[in-house]
Every structure is written in structure tokens, then in C-alpha cells.
Amino acid sequence: MSYADLRELQSALSTASDIxxxxxxxxxxHEADQLVDALRRALAAASSLGTGGGATGCPEHPRGAVDPLFGDKNDPLPPGWGRCLLCNDRRRRASAQRRGWR
Structure with missing residues (x-):
């Protein structure tokens, strides 16, 4: 749980209550839309409070995007790769450069 997630939850709940x-x-x-947006923010913040390492399992980008090419947690990953889209994209670009592609 991070302090930023907790503050976001408190802020979103306060906004939703005010509305x-x-x-x-x-x-x-527009009032109903604002309320729904605030409640969605609160739900997302509350959900992130309970997550440990994040969906990516990446220490550098724990809450980053999950690589869609490895859509299921049971999909085999290449050795040294994880589910982090940012890191995997960097690996793909590096391997393409080594092969001479641009």
C-alpha cells in the first residue's frame, strides 16, 4: 500500500461525497457523470491498496501495462522476461537492433 494510493482514495471519496x-x-x-467518475477513481484506488507487487511482477514498473502478447499468467515467457510491457518492448527493440533491423 502506498501513501499516494491512500491519498487518491481519500480524495476520490471526498469528491464523491461532495457531489x-x-x-x-x-x-x-453532468452531475451524475461527475459522481460516477469520482466513484470509479475511488474504486481503482481502493483496488490498488490491496495489490502487492502489481500485475506485471516488474520491480521497475509494478503498476505498468501488462504485455498483451503474454495475455495469460500461464503463458510461457522467454527466459529473463516478465509480463511488463515497457520492459518487454525494450527487450524486443534491443533484440531487433542486434539482428540489424530498424
Whole structure:
């Protein structure tokens, strides 16, 4: 759990509460959209509180993008590779340069 995740959760919940208590009996569409956005932010922040290393398993980018070419956790990974899209992309580019591709 990081302090930034906790602060994001508190901020999103506070925003959602402010919006919810200011809504009249017939909320405008933009008010409802703002409330949904704040609640989604709160849900994402709350979900990240419980995650340990992140979906990538990468110490450098634990909450980074997961490589779509290795879509399932059961897919075999090349030796030394992980599920981190950023690191895998760097590895792919390096191997392409070694082979003389540009």
C-alpha cells in the first residue's frame, strides 16, 4: 500500500461525497457523470491498496501495462522476461537492433 494510493482514495471519496450531497432530487446528467467518475477513481484506488507487487511482477514498473502478447499468467515467457510491457518492448527493440533491423 502506498501513501499516494491512500491519498487518491481519500480524495476520490471526498469528491464523491461532495457531489452526492449537493445533488438535488433530479440530478443533471453532468452531475451524475461527475459522481460516477469520482466513484470509479475511488474504486481503482481502493483496488490498488490491496495489490502487492502489481500485475506485471516488474520491480521497475509494478503498476505498468501488462504485455498483451503474454495475455495469460500461464503463458510461457522467454527466459529473463516478465509480463511488463515497457520492459518487454525494450527487450524486443534491443533484440531487433542486434539482428540489424530498424
Amino acid at each position: 452526492a450531497f449537493s445533488i438535488e432530487s433530479a440530478p443533471a446528467a
